[in-house]
Amino acid sequence: MTTPSRPVLGLNRITKRFAGLTANDAVTLHLDKGEILALLGENGAGKTTLMNILFGHYTADEGEVIVNGAVLPSGQPRAAIKAGVGMVHQHFTLAANLTVLENIIIGSEPLWRLDSRRAEARARIADIADRFGLPVNPDARVGDLSVGERQRVEIVKALYREAQILILDEPTAVLARQEAERLFATLRGMTAGGLSFIFISHKLHEVMAASDRVVVLRGGKVVAERKTAATNPAELAELMVGRQVARPSRAAHPTGKPVVEAKGLSVDERGKRELDAVEFQVCEGEILGIVGVSGNGQAILGRALSGLARPSAGSLTLQGTDISLLTPRELIRLGLGRIPEDRHAEGMVGELAVWENAVLERLHEPTFSRRGFVRRSAARAFAAELIGRFDIRGATPETRTRLLSGGNMQKLILGRNLAARPRFLLANQPTRGLDEGAIAAVHAELLAAREQGAAILLITEDLDEATALSDRIQAIVKGRLSRPIPSIRADARTLGLMMAGVWEAHDAV
Amino acid sequence: MRFERRADVSPVALVLAPFAAILVALGLCSVLIAAAGVSPLTAYAEMLRGAYSSRLAVTETLTRASPLILTGLAAAVAFRAQLWNIGGEGQFYIGALVAAGLGHSLLAGFPVPVAIALLMAASMVAGGLLLAGPAFLRLRFGVDEVVTTLLLNFIVILFVGLMVEGPMKDPMAFGWPQSVPVEGDLRLPDLVARSRLHVGLLVALAAVAVVWVVQMRTVFGAETRAAGLNPRAAAFAGVPLGRTLMLVAGLSGGLAGLAGAIEVLGPTGYVTTNMSPGFGYAGIVVAMLAALHPAGVVAAAVFVATVFVGADAMSRATGVPSFIADVIMSVSLLAMLTALLFTTYRVRR
Numbered sequence: 001m002t003t004p005s006r007p008v009l010g011l012n013r014i015t016k017r018f019a020g021l022t023a024n025d026a027v028t029l030h031l032d033k034g035e036i037l038a039l040l041g042e043n044g045a046g047k048t049t050l051m052n053i054l055f056g057h058y059t060a061d062e063g064e065v066i067v068n069g070a071v072l073p074s075g076q077p078r079a080a081i082k083a084g085v086g087m088v089h090q091h092f093t094l095a096a097n098l099t100v101l102e103n104i105i106i107g108s109e110p111l112w113r114l115d116s117r118r119a120e121a122r123a124r125i126a127d128i129a130d131r132f133g134l135p136v137n138p139d140a141r142v143g144d145l146s147v148g149e150r151q152r153v154e155i156v157k158a159l160y161r162e163a164q165i166l167i168l169d170e171p172t173a174v175l176a177r178q179e180a181e182r183l184f185a186t187l188r189g190m191t192a193g194g195l196s197f198i199f200i201s202h203k204l205h206e207v208m209a210a211s212d213r214v215v216v217l218r219g220g221k222v223v224a225e226r227k228t229a230a231t232n233p234a235e236l237a238e239l240m241v242g243r244q245v246a247r248p249s250r251a252a253h254p255t256g257k258p259v260v261e262a263k264g265l266s267v268d269e270r271g272k273r274e275l276d277a278v279e280f281q282v283c284e285g286e287i288l289g290i291v292g293v294s295g296n297g298q299a300i301l302g303r304a305l306s307g308l309a310r311p312s313a314g315s316l317t318l319q320g321t322d323i324s325l326l327t328p329r330e331l332i333r334l335g336l337g338r339i340p341e342d343r344h345a346e347g348m349v350g351e352l353a354v355w356e357n358a359v360l361e362r363l364h365e366p367t368f369s370r371r372g373f374v375r376r377s378a379a380r381a382f383a384a385e386l387i388g389r390f391d392i393r394g395a396t397p398e399t400r401t402r403l404l405s406g407g408n409m410q411k412l413i414l415g416r417n418l419a420a421r422p423r424f425l426l427a428n429q430p431t432r433g434l435d436e437g438a439i440a441a442v443h444a445e446l447l448a449a450r451e452q453g454a455a456i457l458l459i460t461e462d463l464d465e466a467t468a469l470s471d472r473i474q475a476i477v478k479g480r481l482s483r484p485i486p487s488i489r490a491d492a493r494t495l496g497l498m499m500a501g502v503w504e505a506h507d508a509v
Numbered sequence: 510m511r512f513e514r515r516a517d518v519s520p521v522a523l524v525l526a527p528f529a530a531i532l533v534a535l536g537l538c539s540v541l542i543a544a545a546g547v548s549p550l551t552a553y554a555e556m557l558r559g560a561y562s563s564r565l566a567v568t569e570t571l572t573r574a575s576p577l578i579l580t581g582l583a584a585a586v587a588f589r590a591q592l593w594n595i596g597g598e599g600q601f602y603i604g605a606l607v608a609a610g611l612g613h614s615l616l617a618g619f620p621v622p623v624a625i626a627l628l629m630a631a632s633m634v635a636g637g638l639l640l641a642g643p644a645f646l647r648l649r650f651g652v653d654e655v656v657t658t659l660l661l662n663f664i665v666i667l668f669v670g671l672m673v674e675g676p677m678k679d680p681m682a683f684g685w686p687q688s689v690p691v692e693g694d695l696r697l698p699d700l701v702a703r704s705r706l707h708v709g710l711l712v713a714l715a716a717v718a719v720v721w722v723v724q725m726r727t728v729f730g731a732e733t734r735a736a737g738l739n740p741r742a743a744a745f746a747g748v749p750l751g752r753t754l755m756l757v758a759g760l761s762g763g764l765a766g767l768a769g770a771i772e773v774l775g776p777t778g779y780v781t782t783n784m785s786p787g788f789g790y791a792g793i794v795v796a797m798l799a800a801l802h803p804a805g806v807v808a809a810a811v812f813v814a815t816v817f818v819g820a821d822a823m824s825r826a827t828g829v830p831s832f833i834a835d836v837i838m839s840v841s842l843l844a845m846l847t848a849l850l851f852t853t854y855r856v857r858r
Binding site (some may be wrong): 327337340350351356360372 | 730738740745746
């Protein structure tokens with residue numbers, strides 16, 4: 001349905017360097033009218049930098065941006081907006097305490113007028129919503145909206161400013177699968193109205209499903225350009241990573257005695273039952289996968305198992321002794337490893353050195369402190385050992401942790417947990433936002449820990465990951481857990497039903 | 510023009526930032542001095558002369574710097590842990606009040622060094638407890654400690670007024686509202702003969718060394734830094750946030766209380782409601798100019814003391830009001846905050 005005509009947008013040999021690092025190296029690409037172009041690349045490949053240059057957030061060191069035949073003055077978002085370029089950021093830039101209408105007109109309405117043209121704006125928003133199939137309620141408070149709805153508001157905001165070219169930075173990072181599919185269907189419909197899109201992604205399946213053309217970025221350079229119809233996920237993966245990657249697969253392995261067991265475990269927060277009488281059992285040498293659509297209680301389950309949320313009922317036992325009321329420090333001392341859901345917010349203190357983060361959980365152990373004083377050489381040696389053993393790239397013990405990439409940060413978190421040979425490991429969304437190479441590394445480490453007898457509870461939204469790693473799988477729906485099924489029986493249809501809350505059919509297991 | 514976050518903060522830039530800030534502040538204030546009809550260069554030269562031209566001037570500057578080191582350290586310790594202690598002034602006064610009250614006669618019979626140590630400890634406990642209240646209210650009910658600590662300053666100063674007009678009033682002071690002086694042998698010995706400079710300076714420097722070691726070398730210091738930089742990650746890693754915050758409150762309030770103690774046991778000997786020219790508030794400027802670093806606190810305290818002592822002399826010599834000292838200090842703080850912004854961000858066109 002899209003017949004590429006003339007390019008509406010061109011990037012000509014864009015180069016951007018950050019202190020010693022070339023984020024974009026002579027990148028040239030174009031976007032045709034009515035086209036959906038996917039910009040594919042691993043984390044750190046330079047995708048976001050490139051789009052920030054295009055939108056004027058950054059100034060390119062070399063090269064130019066051409067919109068509809070005219071060179072865009074660099075470093076001026078206003079010029080980009082005027083030329084019809086809109087950007088939907090990965091982290092939304094909406095004010096939560098304002099209404100949808102206010103968020104949309106803010107910035108495009110003259111600042112010093114009292115008679116703001118709200119009625120007019122309302123009509124235009126209704127028109128946009130109607131024309132492009134983007135229903136929004138102009139009077140809803142943004143803080144009350146779901147992430148999918150907020151994203152829609154961001155898109156409407158760009159269209160309100162008469163954007164003809166929309167850039168979406170990892171638009172599905174925060175969306176559930178159904179929401180993502182809906183988004184891409186909407187974009188497809190909008191191309192018929194003459195709009196053109198660039199979306200940034202590192203997810204192969206959505207690039208295959210939603211784009212007309214793919215530009216693959218690796219190490220700041222364009223390494224390939226393909227018509228989507230003429231390529232396949234395997235080729236794209238190889239182009240993106242630069243080598244063939246295969247996720248490791250799980251070998252059959254006998255499981256041992258139960259290690260961690262939850263019976264009727266419930267957590268109340270702010271008067272609401274967030275976790276409702278969940279039951280599970282994880283055994284030595286076993287990975288138990290918990291799957292579910294985002295926001296169904298994964299976070300609270302993770303917090304309860306990390307010692308950060310107090311159960312209001314039920315029991316959580318480690319080899320028979322109750323641990324439900326213990327603090328994080330006591331859990332760590334008992335040999336529980338925990339990989340947090342959000343590695344930046346909970347996993348690491350970004351401003352501290354790698355060695356400080358490596359030992360932060362275990363500062364009180366005699367290995368790392370004596371009479372209240374940190375044994376710095378022992379801690380540094382430990383960090384150096386983790387860096388070597390877990391292949392943490394770009395790090396020395398002294399490196400500021402913030403400077404590590406997501407994947408390497410995750411390897412550091414894994415290492416900090418696995419080095420202590422935990423009896424139990426909670427892995428909460430361990431590969432979220434990681435690229436293929438890092439995912440393979442994390443999977444290999446989790447499977448190795450399983451081989452060595454660790455009991456692992458894997459909470460994930462990635463069904464491929466759940467089925468590849470887990471021995472048994474349970475679904476989490478509205479704070480409740482289904483009965484487990486063996487992962488060999490976990491086909492897409494069965495898991496889909498379980499995640500929809502239909503699990504009576506499987507109660508026989 | 511846009512701000513772009515730097516990949517990493519250069520340590521050189523961090524060291525240069527306060528110097529740049531002070532130069533900018535002096536530059537801006539020279540406009541005011543010129544407006545008062547005096548050449549800024551003359552005024553600044555007079556300030557330097559006033560603060561350093563004689564043995565007496567130098568000792569006076571260091572005497573003024575001693576409590577500033579402690580209040581600056583108090584602010585730096587708290588700010589590092591994201592505890593916004595604006596109550597240094599109140600903690601200073603409560604420390605002073607306790608030192609004066611107990612130092613009057615209650616400790617008779619103890620050997621002098623022990624008695625002095627006990628007085629200082631008591632002042633620290635008082636200052637620490639005064640900050641423990643706001644810290645607890647923040648933990649338990651989420652009450653903003655900026656408000657509570659700031660308002661407590663006024664309450665404490667009024668309480669000091671009540672005491673020196675009432676039960677602690679010195680009957681020999683010809684009706685002046687001041688407390689009964691501490692016993693003569695409990696006063697801190699002079700560091701330099703025939704000057705007001707006393708052993709309190711050494712106490713302050715020792716406190717700097719102790720805080721530095723605690724912050725950089727101990728488990729408590731590491732946990733405090735982690736909790737200040739990223740509380741969620743610290744809690745996840747098992748750092749007890751509440752206990753850490755309470756201990757930091759005790760330490761910070763204690764240091765400001767100690768400042769009050771050395772001022773009473775050193776130069777003044779008794780408490781009045783105007784004994785502090787804003788040591789607690791100036792401590793915030795000292796901490797910021799020091800970029801919250803213990804060693805920087807010493808240098809920043811000496812700078813602020815220079816401005817205060819020098820401004821008095823300059824005012825006498827040139828007629829520029831000595832309020833210029835407060836202006837220089839405030840502008841330095843603003844310039845420092847701006848300079849810190851530039852160490853973290855670069856400007857792009």
